[in-house]
Each structure stands twice: as structure tokens, then as C-alpha cells.
Amino acid sequence: MIKRKLFTLLLIAATVSNSFAAxxxxxxxxxxxxxxxxxxxPGTKLVYAIGAVxxxxxxxxxxxxxxxxxxxxxxxxxxxFGACIFLIVAATILRSFFL
Structure with a gap:
């Protein structure tokens, strides 16, 4: 009987610690x-600067x-010209897609 209560207490303690970890x-x-x-x-501005260069x-x-x-x-x-347009469009699309 004591082993069963001890096991139940350990199971509850493990469940509570998992919920805190989550x-x-x-x-x-x-x-x-x-x-x-x-x-x-800042990354978008960096890509725009690279496109300008x-x-x-x-x-x-x-x-x-x-x-x-x-x-x-x-x-x-x-x-x-295509390379510059690609850099600008790619930066804009990635920014709008992830934010």
C-alpha cells in the first residue's frame, strides 16, 4: 500500500515538473x-544596400x-538590372512573408 502511494506521488511530481518545463x-x-x-x-535594409551597390x-x-x-x-x-530587381523583390517578399 505504501509503495503504491509512493509511486502515485512520484508520478504526480513528474507530471507537475513536466508542465513547468513546458x-x-x-x-x-x-x-x-x-x-x-x-x-x-536591419537585414532588409542590408539587402537594399547590397542591391544599390x-x-x-x-x-x-x-x-x-x-x-x-x-x-x-x-x-x-x-x-x-535583373539582379538588382531580384534582390529588392526577394527582400520585400521575405519580409512580408515572415512578419
Missing amino acids: GNGMAGINEATSMVSSYFD VGLIGGIKVYSKWSSGDPDTSKTAASW
């Missing part, structure tokens, strides 16, 4: 979510090809 786990998950969400705004480099390369009379200028301009 509460702390949820708080940790919520804190991690808020930390990751706080990085999206890529656009400037592309503009210089296209201008140098155009000045030298290279017939491949339009393809180069389209590829650099």
Missing part, C-alpha cells in the same frame, strides 16, 4: 521568435561596355 519552453520559443523578427528590418557596379560596367562600342551591352544591362 511553460519555460514556450517562453523560450516566444523569445527566440521575437529575436529573429527583430533582425528582419550591385546596381552601381552594373551601371559602371554597362557604361564602360557602351563607351567601348561592345555590341553585347543590352544583354549585360538586362542581367545587372
Whole structure:
């Protein structure tokens, strides 16, 4: 009889400790979510800055090809312009998708 009561008491103690652990786990998950969400705004601005630098480099390369009379200028301009648009759109879509 005493063994049964002791076993029941240990089972209740284990259940209570698991419920406390679950509460702390949820708080940790919520804190991690808020930390990751706080990085999206600076990350988006960083991707916009990278897009601007890529656009400037592309503009210089296209201008140098155009000045030298290279017939491949339009393809180069389209590829650099496409890369800039992709960076901007990808950053905007990821930000709107996750926040």
C-alpha cells in the first residue's frame, strides 16, 4: 500500500515538473521568435544596400561596355538590372512573408 502511494506521488511530481518545463519552453520559443523578427528590418535594409551597390557596379560596367562600342551591352544591362530587381523583390517578399 505504501509503495503504491509512493509511486502515485512520484508520478504526480513528474507530471507537475513536466508542465513547468513546458511553460519555460514556450517562453523560450516566444523569445527566440521575437529575436529573429527583430533582425528582419536591419537585414532588409542590408539587402537594399547590397542591391544599390550591385546596381552601381552594373551601371559602371554597362557604361564602360557602351563607351567601348561592345555590341553585347543590352544583354549585360538586362542581367545587372535583373539582379538588382531580384534582390529588392526577394527582400520585400521575405519580409512580408515572415512578419
